[in-house]
Amino acid sequence: MKYWNTRLKKMAEYIPGEQPENLDEYIKLNTNESPFSPSPVVLDAIKKAADASLRRYPNPTTMSVREAFAKRNGLTAENVFVANGSDEIFTLLLRGFVDPEALAAFPYPSYSLYYTLAEANGVQYERIPLTKDLDINFADYLKKRYALVIVCNPNNPTGRGVDLGALKNFAGKFKGLLVVDEAYVDFYGETAIDLVRAFDNLIVTRSFSKSYSLAGLRVGIAAANADIIRGFIKLKDSYNVDRLAEAGALAALADQKGFKYNVGMVRDNKEYLEERLGGLGFSVVPSKANFLLVRHPDVSAKKIYEELYARKILVRYFAGAVQSEYVRISIGTMMELRALVKELEAIIKGE
Numbered sequence: 001m002k003y004w005n006t007r008l009k010k011m012a013e014y015i016p017g018e019q020p021e022n023l024d025e026y027i028k029l030n031t032n033e034s035p036f037s038p039s040p041v042v043l044d045a046i047k048k049a050a051d052a053s054l055r056r057y058p059n060p061t062t063m064s065v066r067e068a069f070a071k072r073n074g075l076t077a078e079n080v081f082v083a084n085g086s087d088e089i090f091t092l093l094l095r096g097f098v099d100p101e102a103l104a105a106f107p108y109p110s111y112s113l114y115y116t117l118a119e120a121n122g123v124q125y126e127r128i129p130l131t132k133d134l135d136i137n138f139a140d141y142l143k144k145r146y147a148l149v150i151v152c153n154p155n156n157p158t159g160r161g162v163d164l165g166a167l168k169n170f171a172g173k174f175k176g177l178l179v180v181d182e183a184y185v186d187f188y189g190e191t192a193i194d195l196v197r198a199f200d201n202l203i204v205t206r207s208f209s210k211s212y213s214l215a216g217l218r219v220g221i222a223a224a225n226a227d228i229i230r231g232f233i234k235l236k237d238s239y240n241v242d243r244l245a246e247a248g249a250l251a252a253l254a255d256q257k258g259f260k261y262n263v264g265m266v267r268d269n270k271e272y273l274e275e276r277l278g279g280l281g282f283s284v285v286p287s288k289a290n291f292l293l294v295r296h297p298d299v300s301a302k303k304i305y306e307e308l309y310a311r312k313i314l315v316r317y318f319a320g321a322v323q324s325e326y327v328r329i330s331i332g333t334m335m336e337l338r339a340l341v342k343e344l345e346a347i348i349k350g351e
Ligand code: PMP
Pocket: 032, 084, 085, 086, 087, 088, 111, 152, 155, 156, 181, 183, 206, 207, 208, 209, 215, 218, 219, 220
């Protein structure tokens, strides 16, 4: 740490879920990826892009994806920014959209990278606790003049969604930048993207990492008014999205059949898991995402995490208030979920 600056020394680190080297030995239900492969059409497009053209830089603003995404969502390319994962969008937001004297607010618990990036960029922020039912109370965000609020909808790690009417009402009253992180919206959620045209302070972010089965490709999207998008473009690295990612994202947007097929399977498997966990006495937070936040009356979350880990099943356990009472389980394949249920049954019986 000798050469680190003071901010770097002080900031809390973002700790991602384990990504083991020997992936085949584990059932991996800890980082909300899709358990299903991208469709052959998408894989072919990526393979095709791996040719001699890789010697050239990609399009600096990933225009093909901006246009395709805009068309699908009734926007124009000027309303769309393509990023190296939606994480890059949060980085740029905290780097360039909040003044040093201003204050941001994020719900807690939520996606902890928001807090990490605020600290990394010297942005002051408050964590606003969710209600007892793990929901957002929008009135909490109107009590002060916050310059930036990120609402994760559906929220990670709770899976809870916000009511679109309440969100719209809030967007009309809130004076700062309102970001709606829709990384998980495709599974069950209601999107706020149609509100982008009405509210010039609204940014909606999307990810190809979950519903599009492309976490390894790193593509995210922001939709907002043209002025905000110009800000992102000014701030970003020169070529932030590579040629393979552009080709894959474009093919994935075009292949709605493959997309819907994968999302449908995740939804079916989620129903199965919810039912089986209920049968084992777990309480399951009603989720609109591809993961479940669960706890058991007789066995602590930490113990469940550790016991599963010892059996080579990875789920997510978070330290900290409220969330440490739960484990978060990403929806896997049917085979993975059956193995998980079998092990959970044994853990509960003390076997
Ligand atoms: N938002 C939320 C709420 C997430 O959970 C994640 C995944 N960890 C992301 C954004 C990041 O998505 P991406 O892979 O597009 O950077």
